[in-house]
Every structure is written in structure tokens, then in C-alpha cells.
Amino acid sequence: CTPVQRERYLLPYARGEKRSAIAISEPGAGSDPAALQTTAVKTGDQWVINGRKIWISRAHLADFIIVMALTDKEKRARGGITAFLVDKGTPGLILQRQIPVIGGHAPWELVFEDVTLSDSQVLGQVGQGFAPMQLRLTVRRLEIGSWCVGLAQRCLDMMVDYAKQRVTFGQRLADRQAIQWFIADSATDIHAARLMTYHGAWKFDHGEDVRQEASMLKVFATEMATRVADRAMQMHGGMGMSKELPLEFIYRRLRPMRIFEGPTEVHRWVIARTLLKA
Numbered sequence: 001c002t003p004v005q006r007e008r009y010l011l012p013y014a015r016g017e018k019r020s021a022i023a024i025s026e027p028g029a030g031s032d033p034a035a036l037q038t039t040a041v042k043t044g045d046q047w048v049i050n051g052r053k054i055w056i057s058r059a060h061l062a063d064f065i066i067v068m069a070l071t072d073k074e075k076r077a078r079g080g081i082t083a084f085l086v087d088k089g090t091p092g093l094i095l096q097r098q099i100p101v102i103g104g105h106a107p108w109e110l111v112f113e114d115v116t117l118s119d120s121q122v123l124g125q126v127g128q129g130f131a132p133m134q135l136r137l138t139v140r141r142l143e144i145g146s147w148c149v150g151l152a153q154r155c156l157d158m159m160v161d162y163a164k165q166r167v168t169f170g171q172r173l174a175d176r177q178a179i180q181w182f183i184a185d186s187a188t189d190i191h192a193a194r195l196m197t198y199h200g201a202w203k204f205d206h207g208e209d210v211r212q213e214a215s216m217l218k219v220f221a222t223e224m225a226t227r228v229a230d231r232a233m234q235m236h237g238g239m240g241m242s243k244e245l246p247l248e249f250i251y252r253r254l255r256p257m258r259i260f261e262g263p264t265e266v267h268r269w270v271i272a273r274t275l276l277k278a
């Protein structure tokens with residue numbers, strides 16, 4: 001970013017004084033962001049953005065939104081997508097509707113109607129927005145891995161505690177092999193995901209390309225935590241279904257993680273495609 005953008009956006013963001021949102025997805029372009037239709041057209045020294053975005057998290061709280069728009073319809077992801085910084089309250093930026101979804105999320109549909117920006121609101125190089133966006137999403141996938149490890153660990157801790165207390169048919173759940181296997185399989189799952197998370201983060205910190213590891217982690221960790229949460233709910237019986245324990249919330253919270261930052265099926269496809277191309 002430019003020195004002015006650094007002062008105005010990056011540093012306040014890093015200090016926690018400003019909040020942001022990122023607007024990539026559109027009604028017709030989610031898994032495949034290269035298909036986005038929102039345009040930014042240059043007229044004189046100004047850019048005019050028109051289009052529609054959907055599923056944008058925290059849009060109502062954001063002081064600024066990073067908006068991906070098409071600046072060259074021919075080049076698209078290969079030099080035709082640009083990132084723009086759009087401030088809260090910019091004329092033409094319409095927060096159309098909030099969409100409640102599973103797990104307590106409530107992202108927004110946004111409309112851009114002749115949103116006019118100066119050149120200084122271009123983030124990075126014109127036409128070169130796609131690669132930095134992918135890099136940011138890669139980091140998010142590593143973060144999701146760590147969220148899943150944390151949520152699953154909480155479930156496992158609860159499983160271990162409950163197994164030792166709960167008695168059925170005269171025996172503790174801890175003494176039943178079925179329950180021991182729930183615990184053993186969950187501990188094994190979490191261990192694997194934790195190591196994958198550390199490894200991906202370590203490689204990233206060393207400046208290496210971790211797109212493949214991030215995709216693998218996103219698939220494995222989200223499915224792993226879902227399995228663990230499901231086992232935890234099962235062994236807690238009726239209490240596992242209740243809202244008095246955090247388990248049902250964890251289960252709901254995990255569900256959209258298999259969709260956002262790229263659905264599981266797309267990551268599996270990307271992992272295989274990379275290997276088959278080599």
C-alpha cells in the first residue's frame with residue numbers, strides 16, 4: 001500500500017482502531033472469484049464502481065471495505081482484477097440486506113451504485129489484485145485450521161470430563177470401549193490437525209508457498225472438528241443437544257467453515273489438480 005494508505009488504514013487497523021471487511025463474493029461468483037462481475041471504470045482520475053457483492057462479513061461494522069472489481073474484462077484474474085479501499089459512508093455504497101446464517105454469522109449483501117473513488121483508493125497495482133487476495137485467503141485458511149483445533153480441543157476436554165462422571169448401566173462411560181474410541185479417535189484427529197496447522201504456519205513464516213498445505217488443512221481441520229464435535233454431542237446424550245452446553249453452538253459454528261474461504265470440494269479439486277499437473 002502507499003504511505004498515505006499505511007497511515008490511514010493499515011496502522012489504525014493493526015492498532016485495533018479501525019475495522020475492515022473484504023468484498024469478493026458475488027451472487028454469480030463465490031467459489032470462482034475470477035468470474036466476478038463488479039466493474040471499476042476509470043474516468044479521468046476517478047474510478048466508478050458498479051456491481052453487487054454478497055455474504056460480506058462485518059460490512060456494517062467496517063470503517064472500510066476492500067472491494068475486488070474488474071478493471072479489464074479480458075484479462076480477469078490474469079491482470080484484470082483490482083482491489084479498492086471503500087470508506088464507510090461513501091455515496092453509492094448500499095448495505096442492502098443482512099442475511100442471518102447458521103452459527104451466529106450474519107453477512108451482508110452490498111450494492112455499489114456509481115461509487116466514485118479517487119486514484120488514491122486503489123490498493124496495490126491496477127489489475128494486480130488477485131494474487132494478494134489469494135495470499136490473504138491462504139492465511140485465513142491457516143487461521144481456520146487453528147480455530148478448528150481450539151474448538152475440537154474444547155469438545156475433547158468435555159468428553160474426557162463427562163466420561164469420568166457419567167454412569168449408565170452401573171458403569172462409567174469412561175469404562176466403555178465405544179466411548180474410549182470416541183476419545184482416542186478425537187485426540188488423534190486433533191493431534192494431526194494441530195501439527196498440520198503448526199507446519200503450515202511455520203512454512204508461511206519462512207516465506208514459502210503454502211497454498212497446497214493451506215487447502216489440505218482447511219479440508220482436514222474443518223471435517224476433523226465436525227467429527228469431534230459430533231462425537232462429543234453423541235456421548236453427552238440429551239445434554240449434548242441442549243443449548244446449556246457449548247457443544248451445539250460449536251457444531252453450528254463449524255458448519256459454515258466448510259463453505260467460506262473456499263468450499264471443501266473446491267479445495268480437494270485444487271489439491272488434486274496441483275498434484276496431477278506436476
Ligand SMILES: Cc1cc2nc3c(=O)[nH]c(=O)nc-3n(C[C@H](O)[C@H](O)[C@H](O)COP(=O)(O)OP(=O)(O)OC[C@H]3O[C@@H](n4cnc5c(N)ncnc54)[C@H](O)[C@@H]3O)c2cc1C
Nearest residue numbers: 022023024025030031055056057105256260261262263265
Ligand atoms: C458465513 C459466511 C461468511 C462469508 N464471508 C465472506 C466475506 O466476508 N467476503 C466474501 O467475499 N465472501 C464471504 N463469504 C462467501 C463465501 O466465500 C462463498 O459462499 C464461498 O466461496 C462459496 O461460494 P458460493 O456460495 O457462491 O457457492 P458456489 O460457488 O455456488 O458453490 C456451491 C457448491 O458447489 C460445489 N462446488 C463449487 N465449485 C466446485 C468444484 N470446482 N468442484 C466441486 N464442487 C464444486 C461446492 O460444494 C460448493 O459449496 C462468506 C460466506 C459465508 C457462508
